[in-house]
Amino acid sequence: xxxxxxxxxxxxxxxVLANAKLQSYLGRSMGTFDGARAEAIxxxxxxxxxxxxxxxxxxxxxxxDNLDYYLEMLQERVTANGGHVHFAKDAAEARAIVxxxxxxxxxxxxxxxxxxxxxEMGLNPFLESIGTEPVETDLGEYIIQLAEETPFHIIAPAMxxxxxxxxxxxxxxxGRPNLQDIEAMAGAAREVLREKLVSxxxxxxxxxxxxxxxxxxxxxTNEGNGRFCTSVPRVLVSITGMEKVVPSMxxxxxxxxxxxxxxxxxxxxxxxxxxxxxxxxEDEDGxxxxxxxxxxxxxxxxxxxxxxxxxxxxxxxxxxxxxxPVYRKVGGHSYGWVYPGPIGAVVSPVxxxxxxxxxxxxASSLCGACKDVCPIKINIPHMLLKxxxxxxEGSPTSSTKASFVDRITSKGYxxxxxxxxxxxxxxxxxxxxxxxxSRGSFIRRMPIPPFSRWTRTRDMPALAPxxxxxxxxxxxxxxxx
Amino acid sequence: MADSSQIRASLFVTCLVxxxxxxxxxxxxxxxxxxGVRVDFPPGQTCCGQPLFNSGFRKDxxxxxxxxxxxxxxxxxxxxxxxxxxxxxxxxxxEIFRDDPVYGPKAKALSEKVYEFSxxxxxVMGVEDVGASHEGKVAYHPSCHLLRELEAKEEPVTxxxxxxxxxxxxxxxxxxxxxxxxxxxxxxxxxxxxxxDDKVDNVVKSGASTVTACDAxxxxxxxxxxxxRGVGVEARHLAEILWDGK
Amino acid sequence: xxxxxxxxxxxxxxSVREALGRKAGPPERPYARMVEERASVEERAxxxxxxxxxxxxxxxxxxxxxxxxxxxxxxxxxxxxxAVGYVYQLAQKLETRRVVRSVEDVFGDVPxxxxxxxxxxxxxxxxxxxxxxxxxDPADADLGVTGVDYxxxxxxxxxxxxxxxxxxxxxxxxxxxxxxxxxxxxxxxxDDLYLLRRLAYLRDGVDAGSYMNFITGPSRTADIEQTLxxxxxxxxxxxxxxxxxxx
Numbered sequence: 001x002x003x004x005x006x007x008x009x010x011x012x013x014x015x016v017l018a019n020a021k022l023q024s025y026l027g028r029s030m031g032t033f034d035g036a037r038a039e040a041i042x043x044x045x046x047x048x049x050x051x052x053x054x055x056x057x058x059x060x061x062x063x064x065d066n067l068d069y070y071l072e073m074l075q076e077r078v079t080a081n082g083g084h085v086h087f088a089k090d091a092a093e094a095r096a097i098v099x100x101x102x103x104x105x106x107x108x109x110x111x112x113x114x115x116x117x118x119x120e121m122g123l124n125p126f127l128e129s130i131g132t133e134p135v136e137t138d139l140g141e142y143i144i145q146l147a148e149e150t151p152f153h154i155i156a157p158a159m160x161x162x163x164x165x166x167x168x169x170x171x172x173x174x175g176r177p178n179l180q181d182i183e184a185m186a187g188a189a190r191e192v193l194r195e196k197l198v199s200x201x202x203x204x205x206x207x208x209x210x211x212x213x214x215x216x217x218x219x220x221t222n223e224g225n226g227r228f229c230t231s232v233p234r235v236l237v238s239i240t241g242m243e244k245v246v247p248s249m250x251x252x253x254x255x256x257x258x259x260x261x262x263x264x265x266x267x268x269x270x271x272x273x274x275x276x277x278x279x280x281x282e283d284e285d286g287x288x289x290x291x292x293x294x295x296x297x298x299x300x301x302x303x304x305x306x307x308x309x310x311x312x313x314x315x316x317x318x319x320x321x322x323x324x325p326v327y328r329k330v331g332g333h334s335y336g337w338v339y340p341g342p343i344g345a346v347v348s349p350v351x352x353x354x355x356x357x358x359x360x361x362x363a364s365s366l367c368g369a370c371k372d373v374c375p376i377k378i379n380i381p382h383m384l385l386k387x388x389x390x391x392x393e394g395s396p397t398s399s400t401k402a403s404f405v406d407r408i409t410s411k412g413y414x415x416x417x418x419x420x421x422x423x424x425x426x427x428x429x430x431x432x433x434x435x436x437x438s439r440g441s442f443i444r445r446m447p448i449p450p451f452s453r454w455t456r457t458r459d460m461p462a463l464a465p466x467x468x469x470x471x472x473x474x475x476x477x478x479x480x481x
Numbered sequence: 482m483a484d485s486s487q488i489r490a491s492l493f494v495t496c497l498v499x500x501x502x503x504x505x506x507x508x509x510x511x512x513x514x515x516x517g518v519r520v521d522f523p524p525g526q527t528c529c530g531q532p533l534f535n536s537g538f539r540k541d542x543x544x545x546x547x548x549x550x551x552x553x554x555x556x557x558x559x560x561x562x563x564x565x566x567x568x569x570x571x572x573x574x575x576e577i578f579r580d581d582p583v584y585g586p587k588a589k590a591l592s593e594k595v596y597e598f599s600x601x602x603x604x605v606m607g608v609e610d611v612g613a614s615h616e617g618k619v620a621y622h623p624s625c626h627l628l629r630e631l632e633a634k635e636e637p638v639t640x641x642x643x644x645x646x647x648x649x650x651x652x653x654x655x656x657x658x659x660x661x662x663x664x665x666x667x668x669x670x671x672x673x674x675x676x677x678d679d680k681v682d683n684v685v686k687s688g689a690s691t692v693t694a695c696d697a698x699x700x701x702x703x704x705x706x707x708x709x710r711g712v713g714v715e716a717r718h719l720a721e722i723l724w725d726g727k
Numbered sequence: 728x729x730x731x732x733x734x735x736x737x738x739x740x741x742s743v744r745e746a747l748g749r750k751a752g753p754p755e756r757p758y759a760r761m762v763e764e765r766a767s768v769e770e771r772a773x774x775x776x777x778x779x780x781x782x783x784x785x786x787x788x789x790x791x792x793x794x795x796x797x798x799x800x801x802x803x804x805x806x807x808x809x810a811v812g813y814v815y816q817l818a819q820k821l822e823t824r825r826v827v828r829s830v831e832d833v834f835g836d837v838p839x840x841x842x843x844x845x846x847x848x849x850x851x852x853x854x855x856x857x858x859x860x861x862x863x864d865p866a867d868a869d870l871g872v873t874g875v876d877y878x879x880x881x882x883x884x885x886x887x888x889x890x891x892x893x894x895x896x897x898x899x900x901x902x903x904x905x906x907x908x909x910x911x912x913x914x915x916x917x918d919d920l921y922l923l924r925r926l927a928y929l930r931d932g933v934d935a936g937s938y939m940n941f942i943t944g945p946s947r948t949a950d951i952e953q954t955l956x957x958x959x960x961x962x963x964x965x966x967x968x969x970x971x972x973x974x
Binding site: 413 | 498502532537544625626676679702708
């Protein structure tokens with residue numbers, strides 16, 4: 001599995017918050033994505049958009065609720081099309097399968113089209129270790145491969161890099177120094193990659209959708225690299241999470257209307273590529289061998305929990321990242337694993353373990369903007385709440401427990417709020433305690449946690465001299481008579 | 482829409498208003514009574530349990546929830562001057578108690594009669610103008626739970642625009658969270674603060690002399706930020722504005 | 728084959744079933760689309776074809792409108808000469824030296840080779856056993872010309888089904904791609920396309936083809952600072968020539 005740094009959320013996010021340049025850039029560019037999405041929805045009409053979201057959601061719900069059935073069908077049809085289907089329960093198995101294919105066929109150069117699952121698996125270092133050169137061919141992925149980083153964003157993996165940084169990187173890593181404008185950088189990458197694209201013997205892709213009925217893998221791309229990966233190399237391997245299945249080809253129309261609009265505001269992407277196994281004998285070109293690797297890697301834990309299952313409806317558009325006020329402040333790397341942002345805060349803890357990702361579900365104001373923009377209407381805030389309860393109270397699959405302080409605080413609060421009389425007594429104490437700190441109705445600095453964490457940057461209201469219930473008793477109740 | 486002469490409503494004032502902002506509660510009572518509502522205040526009420534629920538302590542939250550369900554069982558309507566606490570009662574109680582044979586039905590019953598303050602006025606009472614007057618520019622911040630769990634987009638704006646002398650000015654990125662988020666504000670103060678900074682910037686940009694919302698909690702956050710920055714914009718609950726001039 | 732790695736399919740699928748708490752077998756609540764009889768799919772496809780032929784003018788107009796919004800340079804040719812002339816002028820403007828094209832019926836309707844050759848360009852047919860290919864590397868071509876199998880008005884998309892005579896890369900390798908579209912190939916929307924292709928698979932299975940590509944305008948990227956660059960790995964320029972005369 002690729003390196004997990006979810007436990008470092010606090011430190012990593014503090015670093016991003018302190019980076020003024022990245023802060024202003026993040027706000028701007030996320031706003032651009034968000035605005036493009038809103039415009040595309042306006043164009044198709046919000047009513048139509050709502051209809052499509054509902055359709056998409058129902059297709060996903062049906063398929064996930066019967067996933068075993070559709071996986072079986074998919075396997076049968078891909079096989080009938082002449083392809084091979086492999087199942088991997090975890091990242092290690094998935095790596096082993098890819099390794100076996102590469103080694104037994106003597107494959108030396110693998111061109112990759114964007115695949116999030118391959119990030120989960122840490123596939124690139126593994127391929128290098130067995131002597132197969134992996135080359136990311138999506139420009140953003142290529143940049144972060146050169147920089148030896150992980151994706152910052154689901155659909156724009158290198159969005160955190162300024163053109164100056166890319167220029168420097170290209171000078172250093174591919175011998176193309178002093179490129180000034182972005183067009184020249186894209187041109188340089190195209191030239192360097194073209195050589196790889198036409199000579200690779202292995203193609204590796206992810207999948208946006210898998211059609212069970214026809215055994216079809218669908219890829220949605222803009223650059224054309226996905227077309228190279230599925231056309232040129234003699235062996236093609238698609239690696240995908242098991243949740244990507246839809247029943248029928250006709251279901252694709254809905255998702256092709258939803259995904260590009262939600263992701264980039266495009267009405268459709270430049271290319272939608274459908275692969276039905278290897279080339280047929282009479283075809284001019286195409287892979288001689290086709291492999292589909294279907295990966296679980298923790299997904300069955302999401303599947304098994306009816307409250308979390310809908311996390312698997314995700315079509316990886318990134319809209320929840322773009323709109324999330326927390327993501328806009330902490331960026332993608334703070335989340336510490338492959339999937340950042342709101343959906344990552346649900347998926348990562350389950351896939352890598354709740355124990356080491358307690359911050360992810362908690363670092364959210366639960367504002368729900370993610371749910372509003374999700375093209376599948378995934379209720380992310382409700383799932384974050386569910387995970388918080390698993391963190392605090394434990395769950396059948398995890399032994400996590402809230403910290404001692406949190407437990408004491410919560411019991412104390414519950415006890416206090418269970419008795420208006422106790423609340424009144426506490427209030428009297430509170431009035432005394434706040435006296436040295438309050439200035440009028442405000443407190444500027446309260447040195448006792450958790451209040452100190454509030455007053456570091458904000459003024460805090462003091463307890464009112466009389467509570468509402470006192471005012472009610474003394475005056476309001478009577479006035480209503 | 483009900484005949485207002487018969488309407489009785491129980492006030493769930495919320496723990497924050499009870500302890501910190503009783504003037505908001507007074508304004509709520511004043512506005513409701515001004516519309517002919519007979520308001521009562523069940524004395525056993527404390528907190529809806531949301532802070533515990535949001536921290537993942539569902540069992541503790543349920544204990545407080547049961548108190549609320551018992552306390553308000555007889556009420557015809559329950560009015561809450563908070564989109565957030567109202568969502569807890571309307572949306573999350575039924576989820577918490579879904580398998581509880583006793584409190585499940587009670588939660589469903591409460592869910593149907595609990596209303597956030599502005600929604601109660603517009604949807605139940607059919608009121609658009611409460612007869613208030615307020616001179617000045619007011620920006621409205623739609624609090625997240627009100628907007629997204631209760632889907633109240635128009636009601637507060639309708640009421641504001643009915644206020645004499647009030648100029649409703651647009652707030653940029655109004656729908657973006659102010660960064661409060663309950664315990665989030667003290668568990669992740671850095672992120673909370675960064676979000677608040679944007680909100681305060683936009684409030685200043687709006688040119689408003691007052692920013693309003695339907696949640697005392699978000700207002701506490703926004704006010705805290707405005708004051709710390711020395712910005713002379715007031716942050717007041719919608720109920721207070723609707724009670725102005727009375 | 729790959730032996731001894733991965734989880735056996737029965738075991739994997741059983742574990743999914745267990746996670747769902749489901750019994751083996753088809754969905755309890757059937758999905759309308761998946762329990763539809765073949766005859767009914769065929770009926771729908773027939774009705775679709777009728778609708779398409781009744782609305783052909785409107786669909787072609789919409790295709791031309793949307794395609795140009797999506798980045799195609801659209802030319803509605805009024806006759807053979809007009810179509811050939813358009814490609815000729817384009818090749819002239821681009822100073823084209825090498826052209827690749829596929830082998831399709833449409834080149835019988837629109838004979839391009841002589842016109843292009845008269846410009847001094849060489850035309851290579853990308854098909855196996857073609858003599859003209861010689862040692863030619865298609866990656867060196869500066870213009871690729873293909874027909875299409877469908878064109879979708881809703882999205883401004885050309886759909887190509889690679890097969891014998893139709894390479895996957897004729898429309899990919901050269902920096903400029905010209906797609907020749909017959910009005911009779913125009914579909915109204917994505918639903919039409921997927922219905923027809925679904926039916927093709929239900930009828931022909933593995934023989935329905937190995938690949939299907941949607942092309943909508945030029946290739947593009949915005950991966951550096953969200954700045955749009957036209958022309959990434961695929962063509963930077965795409966022309967849709969609609970053969971607008973009763974084909």
